[in-house]
Amino acid sequence: MKVRDLMTPVSFFKIPVDMDQEEAAKIFSKYKLPSAPVVDADSRLVGTLSANDIIEVIEEESTEDIQKMAGVEVLDKPYFQVPFREMIQKRVTWLCVLFFGESLTALAMGFFEGEIEKAVVLALFIPLIISSGGNSGSQAATLIVRAMALREVSFKDWWQVCRREFLSGMALGVILGAMGFAMIAVRSQFSDIYGAHYLLLGLTVSASLVLVVIWGTLCGSLLPILLKRLGFDPAVASAPFVATMVDVTGLVIYFLVGMAVLKGTLL
Amino acid sequence: MKVRDLMTPVSFFKIPVDMDQEEAAKIFSKYKLPSAPVVDADSRLVGTLSANDIIEVIEEESTEDIQKMAGVEVLDKPYFQVPFREMIQKRVTWLCVLFFGESLTALAMGFFEGEIEKAVVLALFIPLIISSGGNSGSQAATLIVRAMALREVSFKDWWQVCRREFLSGMALGVILGAMGFAMIAVRSQFSDIYGAHYLLLGLTVSASLVLVVIWGTLCGSLLPILLKRLGFDPAVASAPFVATMVDVTGLVIYFLVGMAVLKGTLL
Numbered sequence: 001m002k003v004r005d006l007m008t009p010v011s012f013f014k015i016p017v018d019m020d021q022e023e024a025a026k027i028f029s030k031y032k033l034p035s036a037p038v039v040d041a042d043s044r045l046v047g048t049l050s051a052n053d054i055i056e057v058i059e060e061e062s063t064e065d066i067q068k069m070a071g072v073e074v075l076d077k078p079y080f081q082v083p084f085r086e087m088i089q090k091r092v093t094w095l096c097v098l099f100f101g102e103s104l105t106a107l108a109m110g111f112f113e114g115e116i117e118k119a120v121v122l123a124l125f126i127p128l129i130i131s132s133g134g135n136s137g138s139q140a141a142t143l144i145v146r147a148m149a150l151r152e153v154s155f156k157d158w159w160q161v162c163r164r165e166f167l168s169g170m171a172l173g174v175i176l177g178a179m180g181f182a183m184i185a186v187r188s189q190f191s192d193i194y195g196a197h198y199l200l201l202g203l204t205v206s207a208s209l210v211l212v213v214i215w216g217t218l219c220g221s222l223l224p225i226l227l228k229r230l231g232f233d234p235a236v237a238s239a240p241f242v243a244t245m246v247d248v249t250g251l252v253i254y255f256l257v258g259m260a261v262l263k264g265t266l267l
Numbered sequence: 268m269k270v271r272d273l274m275t276p277v278s279f280f281k282i283p284v285d286m287d288q289e290e291a292a293k294i295f296s297k298y299k300l301p302s303a304p305v306v307d308a309d310s311r312l313v314g315t316l317s318a319n320d321i322i323e324v325i326e327e328e329s330t331e332d333i334q335k336m337a338g339v340e341v342l343d344k345p346y347f348q349v350p351f352r353e354m355i356q357k358r359v360t361w362l363c364v365l366f367f368g369e370s371l372t373a374l375a376m377g378f379f380e381g382e383i384e385k386a387v388v389l390a391l392f393i394p395l396i397i398s399s400g401g402n403s404g405s406q407a408a409t410l411i412v413r414a415m416a417l418r419e420v421s422f423k424d425w426w427q428v429c430r431r432e433f434l435s436g437m438a439l440g441v442i443l444g445a446m447g448f449a450m451i452a453v454r455s456q457f458s459d460i461y462g463a464h465y466l467l468l469g470l471t472v473s474a475s476l477v478l479v480v481i482w483g484t485l486c487g488s489l490l491p492i493l494l495k496r497l498g499f500d501p502a503v504a505s506a507p508f509v510a511t512m513v514d515v516t517g518l519v520i521y522f523l524v525g526m527a528v529l530k531g532t533l534l
Contacts, residue, residue, distance in 0.1 A: 062329030
């Protein structure tokens with residue numbers, strides 16, 4: 001009797017020897033393989049790969065994605081083993097990029113300095129409005145980046161993602177907008193800080209919140225898909241990058257809404 | 268001859284049957300085990316666990332951590348399979364919590380309304396300064412949360428983390444502060460937007476950046492350690508939570524520095 005009659009036929013999953021490790025990890029994870037043969041371009045057996053080799057790749061991958069998503073270059077060593085100088089280098093690049101991006105807010109606000117001068121009260125809500133856009137954008141970016149890493153979402157789904165996130169953004173924006181309006185209306189019953197036109201101010205803040213949250217959600221969900229399409233890693237700094245983008249555009253949205261609503265009263 | 272003489276002695280790693288799955292995943296990952304016996308409280312064999320069972324746990328764990336870190340409640344299904352209503356529920360809670368937290372910025376700025384009225388130019392740098400604190404805080408939080416998930420950092424390391432992140436924050440803050448100063452100084456050579464006291468304004472902005480970045484880095488690194496110590500999951504909303512906290516306190520730092528530096532000139 002030959003071995004032919006004893007053997008278990010070779011697994012359906014032959015892993016090409018030059019396949020990307022991450023790619024192989026996806027296959028192991030999806031089909032729960034304990035091990036798989038590794039073959040060369042001519043299907044000749046050259047080795048085996050087992051699930052315990054793959055665990056390390058999956059953990060490293062996740063760590064890399066998490067670090068990139070927060071705007072840190074990938075650390076290749078545990079936290080305490082990265083030399084101080086290297087730690088700074090890994091963090092400073094993205095911080096500087098984000099700083100330059102964010103410095104556009106100072107530029108954008110420069111255009112509206114006259115409006116702020118006339119209605120200082122408008123300035124009070126700037127951090128609240130832009131950070132709400134940034135937070136909803138970061139949420140969307142994180143969900144989509146992770147879904148793409150797990151192959152749940154790909155470029156061909158962009159329109160479906162777009163529709164879904166537009167509706168999500170609208171729902172979330174309306175909820176935050178209502179809270180913003182209520183906050184201003186209630187506080188105005190007990191204090192004079194928002195002046196006589198507090199209802200118009202509330203309208204400005206809540207309408208801006210709706211628009212900024214929709215905009216943040218759309219940017220956050222579509223930017224990773226676009227990055228991937230252009231050949232970049234969608235995880236790269238996605239959350240802070242989206243937040244910075246939405247800070248700048250959110251400011252412009254807020255002041256344009258303010259100019260439309262408050263013309264003739266506060267402005 | 269008994270089996271005793273044929274067998275490979277049982278692996279050093281006996282996994283208790285009621286061990287946490289994540290805990291077991293760490294052991295598999297650390298020692299690269301292909302499989303391990305599972306035993307009950309009396310060391311009686313009750314089953315086996317293999318690396319391919321563990322892969323799924325590791326992927327789910329990472330996905331959960333990533334979602335929590337962005338302030339999304341854990342989705343238990345792939346992106347497109349989560350019903351719309353559930354998707355909104357998973358996102359709205361943290362957005363509302365962050366909104367309330369961030370609304371403290373409007374309150375804080377209310378206290379400095381007089382200062383903004385006197386020097387509108389101060390308002391222009393608010394988003395830049397608070398978001399720099401938020402970004403550096405998010406970076407630190409992400410690094411520490413991941414390092415804790417991989418057991419590289421634990422509570423007993425808090426003082427070492429504190430020292431290291433204080434120095435990191437200082438280095439990063441000085442770099443961003445210098446960029447902020449240069450930006451204002453250069454722009455003032457070509458335009459009058461920052462007025463005659465542009466050097467003092469530059470000093471205010473850069474000193475605030477240094478302090479806010481140090482503060483953000485410290486909050487970002489110590490908050491996850493504290494959360495864990497108090498029995499909470501350190502990943503929960505850490506990055507946006509830290510950013511919101513630093514937005515509010517960063518504003519106060521900025522205006523206090525401004526009042527100290529600009530007293531008698533702009534204020």
